[in-house]
Amino acid sequence: MAGLPVWYDDHWQALLLFQAMAGVLVFSYALERRERFIPRLLVSLAVGMGAVELITRLLYNRGQVGQFATIALLYLMLIGITVLCYRESLWTVLFVVASGYVTQDLASGVKTILRYPFFPLTQEMASTTPGVLLLDAVCYGGIYLLAYFCFRAFTRRGAESFTSRTKVVFSLVVLLLCAGLTRIARDGSGHSTRVLLALTLYRLLSDVFVLLVQYGVMDRNRLAQRAEALAELAHQQYAQYQASKESAELVNEKYHDLKQLLVTFRGQVSAEQLEKLEESISTYEDFVHTGSDVLDVVLSEKRGLCHQRGIPLTCYADGAGLDFVEELDLYSLFNNALNNAIEAVSQLPQGERFITLTVKREGDMVAIHMENPCCQEVELRGGLPQSARDPRYHGFGMRSMQRVADKYHGSLAVESSGNMFRLDVLLLACAG
Numbered sequence: 157m158a159g160l161p162v163w164y165d166d167h168w169q170a171l172l173l174f175q176a177m178a179g180v181l182v183f184s185y186a187l188e189r190r191e192r193f194i195p196r197l198l199v200s201l202a203v204g205m206g207a208v209e210l211i212t213r214l215l216y217n218r219g220q221v222g223q224f225a226t227i228a229l230l231y232l233m234l235i236g237i238t239v240l241c242y243r244e245s246l247w248t249v250l251f252v253v254a255s256g257y258v259t260q261d262l263a264s265g266v267k268t269i270l271r272y273p274f275f276p277l278t279q280e281m282a283s284t285t286p287g288v289l290l291l292d293a294v295c296y297g298g299i300y301l302l303a304y305f306c307f308r309a310f311t312r313r314g315a316e317s318f319t320s321r322t323k324v325v326f327s328l329v330v331l332l333l334c335a336g337l338t339r340i341a342r343d344g345s346g347h348s349t350r351v352l353l354a355l356t357l358y359r360l361l362s363d364v365f366v367l368l369v370q371y372g373v374m375d376r377n378r379l380a381q382r383a384e385a386l387a388e389l390a391h392q393q394y395a396q397y398q399a400s401k402e403s404a405e406l407v408n409e410k411y412h413d414l415k416q417l418l419v420t421f422r423g424q425v426s427a428e429q430l431e432k433l434e435e436s437i438s439t440y441e442d443f444v445h446t447g448s449d450v451l452d453v454v455l456s457e458k459r460g461l462c463h464q465r466g467i468p469l470t471c472y473a474d475g476a477g478l479d480f481v482e483e484l485d486l487y488s489l490f491n492n493a494l495n496n497a498i499e500a501v502s503q504l505p506q507g508e509r510f511i512t513l514t515v516k517r518e519g520d521m522v523a524i525h526m527e528n529p530c531c532q533e534v535e536l537r538g539g540l541p542q543s544a545r546d547p548r549y550h551g552f553g554m555r556s557m558q559r560v561a562d563k564y565h566g567s568l569a570v571e572s573s574g575n576m577f578r579l580d581v582l583l584l585a586c587a588g
Contacts, residue, residue: 235253264295565584
């Protein structure tokens, strides 16, 4: 393997700190920065590189223990710089430092491979100052750019998923792994070129594995948090369903009492006054009896809201055909669908508002169709409406509806065209 310029080889530990901090920036760009971030970063990095030079002269040449202690102190210094520059928890700092350190080691491994005799052009470049700087720019710049795009889906959310203390273990593993493999590669003068190449390739694979596992853990935590949120939503919807059911029963009872009371008023008040009284309480009358108590509760609740907003709600529903669907699933499905439709239609002027709902069962299949106008064509992503409030992901309501469709081995499809939104859900009775 070609030698590096003398100045570069003499100061590689300080350069390692600089390169690793650049790797940390790839993963920490969305974190909350402290005041005067740039001066803090430049000053602390300069001080850190100077301290590394001093520590190297004191410890690095005192055997393997001293060399490992140097790498460990360098790693701690990287953590200290990140703490000084970002207003985040220690757990978040440890996570991004581990990611940056591994990415730096990955780029360093690529550069090491390019210095082997198998690549004569880059091997010759690495022996000169302009060449090694150009090689650094290509290797580190390329790997950091690749890491940025590969993990951007996670890092752009900032510290949202970086706070798991489990990841501290990864920080220590990264230190041991990278430091150990770096020692083997640098002190491999007694090995053949092919053995050194194999060790370097193993080092690269280990770095990639650490990154994938580390972000896999983060993704698992994110999914667990989402599952908890969905469970809480289901609990809230069940409580809402129970309250709506009790309220609907009470309203129906009072409505029939009032109807009987109005009968006794005939002959005592004018026909015009009776007509106005009957009209005022008619909004509380059950307008459909679908054959499903749950669907009746939902429709009664949404009918009142539609009446307040001047939205005609037309329903043709065979509720009896939904007897295989659990109460909470049924309530969640129709409650979310009608909430979305009412919210969209409410933005339209009077006279353009309407919602239609059809529920039909044929054999073991139930087809649910709902449509309503909307202000503009709805943007779809992955077959589901894009949330206007948070374009990164769909709302819990639509995911809850998708979950119900999947549970009953069915499907959910939406279509938006010509300022008309259509929702179709298929459920299989044999899956209940």
